[in-house]
Amino acid sequence: MVERESPKSQLDRHVSLTYRWVDVVQAYIATTKPKIQIMLLFTAATAMIVAHHGFPRWSLFINTLLGLALATGGSASINMWFDRDIDAVMQRTSKRPIPLGRVPAHHVLILGLLLIVGSFVYLNLAVNPLTAGLALGGAFYYAVIYTMWLKRRTPQNIVIGGGAGAFPPLVGWAGVTGHLGLAAIIMFAIIFLWTPPHFWALALYKNEDYTKAGIPMMPVVKGARKTKIQSVVYAVLLIIASVLLAWTGQVGLVYAAVAGVVGIIFLGFVLRSYFEPDASMVWAKRTFLCSLIYLPVVFVMMMLNMR
Missing domain, CATH: 1.20.120 (Four Helix Bundle (Hemerythrin (Met), subunit A))
Structure with missing residues (x-):
């Protein structure tokens, strides 16, 4: 005779599964470097407000920042995927999701690519092609030029690669005006x-x-x-x-x-x-x-x- 699971055991199992899913979602969000994104989006928002000489319409403001967040988050995820070996060595980065084994590395790469493609499509449809192109350019700059090429090859990595973090004002300005x-x-x-x-x-x-x-x-x-x-x-x-x-x-x-x-x-x-x-x-x-x-x-x- 099979013993039935008690209501308390069922509840404990459901709670455990819920916590596990919450932890996984939090881990994937962490790969997009949300703390850094706050500053990036803030500089883009500032550029939009200055370019418009005031607050632009809400739909344009939100669409531009959302599309930019997808691009910056995607490039950050690809950065974490590529740098997983050195992140595990450095004390400052050893607690990131991939070194801790909270998420599979190839899943983070897929997430990054999907976010960047989603950003390009979304900004093209909701804002304008220039904004979409600049967001894509910034993502490529950070994920490929800085992360994969410069970071491990030259002491000028930060000097040249610093351009990646400077793209958001361009994105914000183009979002409002359609030009630079x-x-x-x-x-x-x-x-x-x-x-x-x-x-x-x-x-x-x-x-x-x-x-x-x-x-x-x-x-x-x-x-x-x-x-x-x-x-x-x-x-x-x-x-x-x-x-x-x-x-x-x-x-x-x-x-x-x-x-x-x-x-x-x-x-x-x-x-x-x-x-x-x-x-x-x-x-x-x-x-x-x-x-x-x-x-x-x-x-x-x-x-x-x-x-």
């Missing part, structure tokens, strides 16, 4: 120039991680001193680019003043890191944290003082 303007290109330049000192500061205080994984980051290949010198150069260029945005007439002088001040503060952190002994990375970590504050402040000011 000088202001959008300068927004691209701001993120492009911000990227090296931001990631090099991270690489300086996580140097052992990158060395262990064999990634030729600038501090690993050229040393801390040369990395800090180049960070200073990019921080100076960043101030110039951010203030130059006011020259386009899209934002006002209050923005320019605030962007100049926070840029000088960021430069101060970079310079302080330069004079720090190589064995101590306290100011490198502080520079990294400062960079996380700098970019939102600049882009918020674009919206607050747009013309």
